[in-house]
Amino acid sequence: MFRNELIILSVENLRKMGLQVLRASLDYRGDKPDLVVIYPDKGKYYLVEVIAEDCLSSPSPRLINKGRNADSREFCRKLYPDERTAAWAAGIYCDLGRGIELFAYKELAGANFSHMNKYAALIYPSAVSKEADKVLTFFKLQFRALDVLGIFTLTLLSQPDTAKLSEARRFMQFLVANRDM
Numbered sequence: 001m002f003r004n005e006l007i008i009l010s011v012e013n014l015r016k017m018g019l020q021v022l023r024a025s026l027d028y029r030g031d032k033p034d035l036v037v038i039y040p041d042k043g044k045y046y047l048v049e050v051i052a053e054d055c056l057s058s059p060s061p062r063l064i065n066k067g068r069n070a071d072s073r074e075f076c077r078k079l080y081p082d083e084r085t086a087a088w089a090a091g092i093y094c095d096l097g098r099g100i101e102l103f104a105y106k107e108l109a110g111a112n113f114s115h116m117n118k119y120a121a122l123i124y125p126s127a128v129s130k131e132a133d134k135v136l137t138f139f140k141l142q143f144r145a146l147d148v149l150g151i152f153t154l155t156l157l158s159q160p161d162t163a164k165l166s167e168a169r170r171f172m173q174f175l176v177a178n179r180d181m
Helices: 003-016 070-079 083-102 126-138 159-177
Strands: 020-023 035-039 044-050 117-125 143-148 152-157
Touching: 003 020, 003 035, 003 044, 003 117, 003 143, 003 152, 044 083, 070 083, 070 159, 083 117, 083 126, 083 159, 117 126, 117 159, 126 143, 126 152, 152 159
Parallel strands: 044 117
Antiparallel strands: 020 035, 035 044, 117 152, 143 152
16 A cells, blocks of 8 residues: 555544544644544544555665755664665654654644643554564554554554653654764
């Protein structure tokens, strides 16, 4: 499944479940996080990174990205020689971590984020759920996975792990920047 397809399917199905879903570049400026899923009745929201099978392909588009975050992506490639594990790491730490840093809205689309708890989440095809469980466990992340109609899995990360993601990304960038010292 391609990333854009997965985003469209996810948005449709999450809205059918009664959740408010905002999309990057459509509902708020910027490209990260991919989605914001709001549970207004529970006082929490999730910043979501979408990881489709084309993001994990070999060579992974996540790892060959030469943008602003190429240094931390390169770190993932070197730390995890297995291409798919490195692609998961880049998706979680580089993209989701960056999305958590970038999303600084206090209020948007009628939601008041300043009074809500912030969590990180992943969406990926159900076909890679077993692989995702292995990788997330390997990364020592605490998570809860919810399969939606056998199409995709919504995985919610714990609040402490949510806080660690952007820190891990900055640490990767620091290590890469200071590797010659």
